[in-house]
Amino acid sequence: MVSVSRRRFLQITAGIAALAAATGSATQVLGNSGHGEARARKGGPLRKVPTFCDLCFWKCGAIAYAEGGRLWKIEGNPADPLSRGRLCPRGTAGVAMATDTQRLTRPLLRKKQRGEEVWTAVTWDEALDFIATKMRRIREQHGPESMALFSHGLGGNFLKHTFKAWGTPNITAPSYAQCRGPRDAGFTLTFGEDVGSPERTDIRNARCLTLIGSHLGENMHNTQVQEFAEAVGSGATVIVVDPRYSVVASKAKHYLPIKPGTDMALLLAWMNVLVRENLYDREYVAAHGEGFAEFAADIAPWTPEWAWPITGIAPETIRETAREMARHRPASLVHPGRHVTWYGDDAQRARAVALLNALLGTWGRKGGFYAPTRMSVPPYPYPPYPKSERGTADNPDGKYPFAEEVLSSGIREATLTGRPYPVKGWFVYSTNLMQALPNQEETIKAIQNLDLMVVVDVVGSDIAGWADVVLPEAVYLERYDDLNAELFREPFLALRQPVVPPPADQKPNWWIARELAMRLGLGAYYPWKHVEEYLDTRLKSAGFSLAELKEKGIVPGKPGPLYYEDGLVPEFPTPSGKIEFFSRQLADAGLAPVPRYTPTPEPPEGYFRLLFGRAPVHTFGRTQTNPLLSEMMEENTVWLNEDVANRLGFTSGELVTLRNQDGATAGPVKVRPTQRIRRDCVFLVHGFAQTSKGIAARFKKGASDSRLVTRYVLDPVMGGNGMNVNFVTLERGV
């Protein structure tokens, strides 16, 4: 394995200046020098507590240091295969999440109209009794399914348990229909399995890595960025397709500044070249493929010359990059991406990415997609959950035939329309629905139809502002969560455990879930009194103990074969048992069995397509009140092509208001003229400009892309929400 220096890793995590600032800030506050350690020890013995990070969902193993009840610093756990001893800038700032002065401190009960954010602080008993009474009333009037749980991350597991015991199947995460869902559907339709999370991408061994609108480094998933640094360090070819010259584009041999909305045409043309020039892995396709002849006939017209006027990518570039991919196969990974809800044909585009990988023979191969394994830990022996007769409310009549999870937008729709049955209660855990779902007006209208709206969070986010009850949660450094036994390259078992107590009246999610269940008459589902009993029972059934995990934080498992060449048996759980180049499932559902390009509307004259993405120091709105991270990036800017800025007379740092095609506005936001973006689009980092009264004004800077995403296109395959279909103008001033 090629080792990557800390310096190289940081370079790839994005703007070097920003990261230098990140490192500097962390050092200054946390004191990782000998001097700092000596200072910390003055107040008592230094404790080292292994746990795992919650600044995003990646769950990197970490070691937290505390002096008595005071957190000191946090760093990567070298025993953890996800962090490999290094945290990203956000993870390093985890301590500041606990000391954030914006934290919610007590349960709050709404006193006036929803959204006015006038509250009374109440006790936990009062808050939970209120919720339980409302839930019982909803069940009497509408049935248990009329309560929905929106949840994000591992911390939602105990609440999911309570809601399953309650009898609702309406348990949903915006990370599906608003993010990775089309990818999961596209890969499952092709290979019979999705790519998982963390993704099963063997980036470190790739000799050619193709990234399509995927911003590793800005999209800061620790392991992937470390592996990307290794791949680059060992000379892998990088091909980047993006309307914006991202950080990874700066490492690329081939950068293709594609016209937004036309990626499908490029994918079809690449596949056309591979088939026409016999560059694909014929042996692999013959052994594992189904319907290749129909597929090849279908893509025959989609030549590079056909794709050129659509994509803006010259035929010779399309051919050259296709040949480059083929030269390195099977270690030629076309990354599946993660946030892929762009234009509404996203599951088909993800399927085209899967098919391109199939032609390159990457599934199950070194440098492509490995086979992940996980530690086997039996579930807690709870009684069976009640079965819902009505099914979920999100996808009536199976309108989206390949939706594998409950659609958050579908729950919102059922709440708005009362069909297929009324949804009257939302319980929202750790997800800011105002930023995650498109069209905020629809979300607000749906909320106004509710009889109960509860939000559990650590700060007063936008969605908390619309709640009837707000419950303050302990942050990850103050609580246990469920065990983490992720599917990964090296199986492992990890424990999140409290390092310090909560500073005020915040409670861990397991306690909230259990207390609510007891009030709902669901005590049979909580035979344990404290989560330590739950964890120890599960761990003992797997041959470990809580005491062992508390000390080690992580225990490794035995990896299985990763690739076919290691003895992994090729298995494709599709209907045909093979890789489906031609999908009979899609054809039977009246959908294209081989992906097709469909044009997406272009910006009207004077408008730019709105693109949005991430920054390495923030996890959407979740980290913006973190003092260390907000110091590094306190607001977003609107990226505008420099030539366009000059033509329109916009200068760097000038404040503008963004107005979309429907009149929605966002800003004021500073203009960032740059050659790093095409002329037909603008770019914002997602999650800025929260509006909640619960957050101090200094954290509300920049422009909210979510306010501008009033339109979205529903994916006919799985119901995803294509959101890159909004156009904006820039108006001077505030």
Ligand code: SF4
């Ligand atoms: S990627 Fe960063 S924020 Fe996410 S879990 Fe890992 S260290 Fe934490």
